[in-house]
Amino acid sequence: MLVKVPGDCLSRVAPLFAAVPGLHGCLHAVLEGTMGRVLADRPADPTVALAELDFWFCTGDPHAAGVDEVLRSVELPASFVTDGSAWEAALLRVWGDALESRTRVAFAPGSWDRGRLRSFMEDSPDEMAVRRVGPEDVEAFEELAESLVYNFDSLDEFLRRGVGFGIQHEGRFVSGCSSFAISSRSLEFEIQTHPDYRRRGLATATAAAMIEYCLDAGLEPCWDAHNEQSAGLATKLGFVDPRSYTAYELSRTARPVS
Numbered sequence: 001m002l003v004k005v006p007g008d009c010l011s012r013v014a015p016l017f018a019a020v021p022g023l024h025g026c027l028h029a030v031l032e033g034t035m036g037r038v039l040a041d042r043p044a045d046p047t048v049a050l051a052e053l054d055f056w057f058c059t060g061d062p063h064a065a066g067v068d069e070v071l072r073s074v075e076l077p078a079s080f081v082t083d084g085s086a087w088e089a090a091l092l093r094v095w096g097d098a099l100e101s102r103t104r105v106a107f108a109p110g111s112w113d114r115g116r117l118r119s120f121m122e123d124s125p126d127e128m129a130v131r132r133v134g135p136e137d138v139e140a141f142e143e144l145a146e147s148l149v150y151n152f153d154s155l156d157e158f159l160r161r162g163v164g165f166g167i168q169h170e171g172r173f174v175s176g177c178s179s180f181a182i183s184s185r186s187l188e189f190e191i192q193t194h195p196d197y198r199r200r201g202l203a204t205a206t207a208a209a210m211i212e213y214c215l216d217a218g219l220e221p222c223w224d225a226h227n228e229q230s231a232g233l234a235t236k237l238g239f240v241d242p243r244s245y246t247a248y249e250l251s252r253t254a255r256p257v258s
Helices: 007-019 024-032 067-072 085-098 114-122 138-144 155-161 202-217 228-237
Strands: 037-040 048-053 055-060 078-082 100-108 130-132 164-169 172-182 186-193 220-222 240-250
Touching: 007 024, 007 037, 007 048, 007 055, 024 037, 024 048, 024 055, 024 172, 024 186, 024 220, 048 067, 055 085, 067 085, 078 085, 085 240, 100 228, 114 202, 130 202, 138 155, 138 164, 138 172, 164 202, 172 202, 186 202, 202 220, 202 228, 228 240
Parallel strands: 055 078, 186 220
Antiparallel strands: 037 048, 048 055, 078 240, 100 240, 130 164, 164 172, 172 186
């Protein structure tokens, strides 16, 4: 049986996640105890652990008691990032052909040129300048894409703990960058742009503003790409050392093996 790890035991679980290949900003937040949750077999001396923050992060012994029960009970749709191929076998054991694999690319922070970042921000037309999201427009920010804020329990919590930058046009947000996850050490980026406003440099501008925020706040910017466009934008902004890895997904209609 896997149980929720209390805050005072998270430091004992954290070493198990050292080999997880991506989405490190999410992991930092979960293991700090500020977002998401961690399950383990023995919190004080764990052999297996699963962290949840939008993604499921799986590490340790996939044959431990209680693993199949947790994998079978995940809320769908679901995505998984693991520390090795043994977990792919465990996921297939529970979900069979319903499991799909996807390639993601994790990036490392670069050496940032603030002048270049500012030039990205200033490339937007005057009527579409980048702005910090505040109480007066956070609901409109959420309307662009729920993923910009949904890892926080409420919009008030997002305003207290998170951060977002967006570009508005004709009374609505058309592009935005937010803290998908945030801890005392790092910030995981989330980027969304309305389909009608893509390829205009708006996502670049909002992401550049977020990088500047991270630099000023002493946070590590974390970028994890799910497609070629995202990977290209990361490189343009100055992220480095791209490393591909396999993630796994279950659709909303997936059914476990009987």
